[in-house]
Amino acid sequence: MYEIIAFYTFSALVIGLFGIVVLSKNALYSMTALAGGMVFISGFFFILDAEFLGVVQIVVYTGAIMALYAFGMMFFDTTRDVKEDIRCKKIFYTLSILSAVLVLIVLSAPIFSANIEAIYPTLEGVGNVQTIGLLLFTKYLVAFELAAIMLLVAMIAGIVLVGKKLDAQSDDLEVAKELK
Amino acid sequence: MGDISYLLPLLFVGVGAVVLMLLSYTKSLSISSIAKIALGFLVLAFISNVYYFGELHKVYPYENVFFGMIVSDTYSVYFNSILLVGAIATILIGWDYFRPDRRFTGEFFSLLLFSTFGMMLLVQSAELLSAFIALEIASLSLYVMIGFQTDNIRRVEASYRYLVLGSLSGVLFLFGTALIYASTKTTFLGNIGVELLPQTGKDISLAIGGATLILITFLFKISAFPFQNWTIDVYDGSPLPVSAYMASTFKVAVFAFMLRFVAMDLGYIKDYWDGLLMGVIILTLAYGTFLALAQNNLKRMLASSSIVHTGYLLIAFVSIDIIGESASSSIIYYLIAYFLSAMGAFGLISYISSSDKLRLTYEDFKGFSHVRPYMSAMLSIFMLSLAGLPGTIGFIGKFYIFSGAIEAGYTVLATSAILATFISIYYYFKLIALMYFYPSPILSNVPPLKGLPPIFIGFIAIAVLWGGIGNTFIAFFPSIDFLIDVAKLSHRSLFLQ
Numbered sequence: 001m002y003e004i005i006a007f008y009t010f011s012a013l014v015i016g017l018f019g020i021v022v023l024s025k026n027a028l029y030s031m032t033a034l035a036g037g038m039v040f041i042s043g044f045f046f047i048l049d050a051e052f053l054g055v056v057q058i059v060v061y062t063g064a065i066m067a068l069y070a071f072g073m074m075f076f077d078t079t080r081d082v083k084e085d086i087r088c089k090k091i092f093y094t095l096s097i098l099s100a101v102l103v104l105i106v107l108s109a110p111i112f113s114a115n116i117e118a119i120y121p122t123l124e125g126v127g128n129v130q131t132i133g134l135l136l137f138t139k140y141l142v143a144f145e146l147a148a149i150m151l152l153v154a155m156i157a158g159i160v161l162v163g164k165k166l167d168a169q170s171d172d173l174e175v176a177k178e179l180k
Numbered sequence: 181m182g183d184i185s186y187l188l189p190l191l192f193v194g195v196g197a198v199v200l201m202l203l204s205y206t207k208s209l210s211i212s213s214i215a216k217i218a219l220g221f222l223v224l225a226f227i228s229n230v231y232y233f234g235e236l237h238k239v240y241p242y243e244n245v246f247f248g249m250i251v252s253d254t255y256s257v258y259f260n261s262i263l264l265v266g267a268i269a270t271i272l273i274g275w276d277y278f279r280p281d282r283r284f285t286g287e288f289f290s291l292l293l294f295s296t297f298g299m300m301l302l303v304q305s306a307e308l309l310s311a312f313i314a315l316e317i318a319s320l321s322l323y324v325m326i327g328f329q330t331d332n333i334r335r336v337e338a339s340y341r342y343l344v345l346g347s348l349s350g351v352l353f354l355f356g357t358a359l360i361y362a363s364t365k366t367t368f369l370g371n372i373g374v375e376l377l378p379q380t381g382k383d384i385s386l387a388i389g390g391a392t393l394i395l396i397t398f399l400f401k402i403s404a405f406p407f408q409n410w411t412i413d414v415y416d417g418s419p420l421p422v423s424a425y426m427a428s429t430f431k432v433a434v435f436a437f438m439l440r441f442v443a444m445d446l447g448y449i450k451d452y453w454d455g456l457l458m459g460v461i462i463l464t465l466a467y468g469t470f471l472a473l474a475q476n477n478l479k480r481m482l483a484s485s486s487i488v489h490t491g492y493l494l495i496a497f498v499s500i501d502i503i504g505e506s507a508s509s510s511i512i513y514y515l516i517a518y519f520l521s522a523m524g525a526f527g528l529i530s531y532i533s534s535s536d537k538l539r540l541t542y543e544d545f546k547g548f549s550h551v552r553p554y555m556s557a558m559l560s561i562f563m564l565s566l567a568g569l570p571g572t573i574g575f576i577g578k579f580y581i582f583s584g585a586i587e588a589g590y591t592v593l594a595t596s597a598i599l600a601t602f603i604s605i606y607y608y609f610k611l612i613a614l615m616y617f618y619p620s621p622i623l624s625n626v627p628p629l630k631g632l633p634p635i636f637i638g639f640i641a642i643a644v645l646w647g648g649i650g651n652t653f654i655a656f657f658p659s660i661d662f663l664i665d666v667a668k669l670s671h672r673s674l675f676l677q
Contacts, residue, residue, distance in 0.1 A: 157324040
């Protein structure tokens with residue numbers, strides 16, 4: 001019962017938010033809507049009892065990729081022409097209150113029902129965070145550790161490529177000082 | 181000795197990379213002493229690797245911890261030796277090239293070791309996921325090595341181009357792994373083939389699709405026909421020792437992994453590829469040849485001829501399911517032959533151009549033999565070997581590949597390869613002719629043979645000649661037939677239990 005309600009709620013929200021992403025002319029609004037949509041997509045994974053994927057979805061998409069987008073936007077300064085212009089305050093307040101009530105319902109719903117059970121769980125009994133953890137730290141330990149080395153290489157690469165530019169700039173500054 | 185002895189080469193290179201990373205922070209060490217330390221680690225790794233050279237074995241070190249993800253067999257020891265020699269050669273060739281005034285710092289050697297580490301891991305990985313990560317470690321460090329001189333716009337462009345295209349092909353590898361896992365529920369080499377076997381006659385299009393995506397990554401990394409466009413610009417844009425490193429070692433590592441994968445698991449799927457690969461080979465040969473004919477710049481000519489050599493190698497790759505052992509040993513032998521000749525040619529050109537920033541064209545070499553007779557002799561040897569003339573190692577390599585192709589029934593491929601070889605004589609011999617048959621020397625400010633790199637390049641030249649002469653064709657001459665014997669052994673070691 002709750003899964004179905006949750007599914008349709010999340011679907012409507014995701015479709016609505018992604019609609020805004022496509023239709024909005026303002027980059028800031030599209031991006032905020034995209035971030036919201038990504039969070040709601042993770043809801044689907046939780047319903048499917050794939051909580052690991054759900055968390056990864058939030059961390060990777062909402063955390064990392066959206067932060068990248070936001071960073072890019074700040075670079076190009078596209079937020080300059082956004083002016084919040086709320087004409088009808090009543091709608092604004094109603095929407096805020098409604099969403100607050102919605103969050104309350106979502107959080108308190110388990111009190112009234114049994115724990116939400118997945119209809120189509122991927123594995124019986126064991127949560128898939130445990131399963132993935134077990135696999136990751138036994139069978140795929142080598143790959144996991146090697147990924148750390150890969151990140152180390154990427155870090156060195158980043159420092160080498162950017163750090164030298166900083167060196168050059170400080171050299172230029174010193175040269176400029178000497179010239180004075 | 182325990183399991184650790186099988187991992188020592190990897191450990192030396194990996195630890196060396198981290199140590200160099202830490203050392204390059206201190207300003208008191210000069211770049212040549214950092215290069216010496218890097219060389220020391222590589223030589224240590226080479227010695228610990230050669231210990232098992234030519235010994236038939238297959239070990240999964242620390243199987244209860246690593247779960248058989250890393251393997252050490254005769255095959256991996258053989259390829260690791262080539263890779264380590266490649267890394268050592270890169271440092272020796274670039275001894276005068278990597279200078280602080282060219283904005284080279286200690287981190288460059290750390291990245292070189294990291295990339296060697298990744299390649300060795302790729303050769304030793306017995307599983308698709310760790311192979312992907314190894315491939316990415318190797319390529320990531322290579323991207324940065326290419327663009328290390330950030331003040332030179334051509335380097336940055338080459339690095340960026342390779343980064344974007346290389347990551348795209350890497351993603352295909354990962355996707356292919358996912359598809360293969362979906363179809364066989366395993367990512368371990370050896371198990372995939374076992375899982376595929378009972379599905380004979382059923383629909384295995386998932387596995388075929390996955391394997392084909394991995395094949396695309398492979399074709400991209402070795403710059404075969406539809407994925408060759410990056411090659412010339414990237415090779416041309418990178419520092420010369422790095423081009424040499426890419427052309428010789430990276431190709432070896434990628435070939436080593438793919439050969440292992442196909443020989444162990446994909447014998448059945450490979451039938452689906454035959455037509456595809458034949459088309460790829462003929463187009464690779466034709467396209468590479470035309471590109472090489474059109475170049476005027478020497479570095480670009482070598483880059484485009486490397487595409488042609490990829491074509492030759494793929495011929496043996498196609499016939500691997502028919503004449504397994506001799507096909508894979510001829511691939512390994514040809515890889516060594518190409519490795520030596522390309523390393524020598526790139527190294528010598530990098531030495532010649534190390535004094536000034538000019539880009540060497542054919543015209544610059546007019547009458548070069550009158551100024552520097554020994555250098556032109558060495559350059560001629562490398563060109564002869566690349567063209568595959570008897571008396572050089574390139575001939576023996578081509579001989580094994582072409583005769584293998586005819587034996588396996590791919591006469592069309594052998595014919596087109598021989599045609600490509602005929603044409604290749606034009607662009608290789610043009611250089612020799614210009615060096616010897618013109619009076620006026622243009623390159624008069626070339627440094628004389630001095631220091632470490634020319635000695636090393638001279639050694640390579642001798643090795644190229646010895647590889648051509650020293651085989652059973654001539655009796656009572658110390659031969660290097662052990663190379664092909666060990667190559668056969670290493671193919672056999674793939675199938676040990």
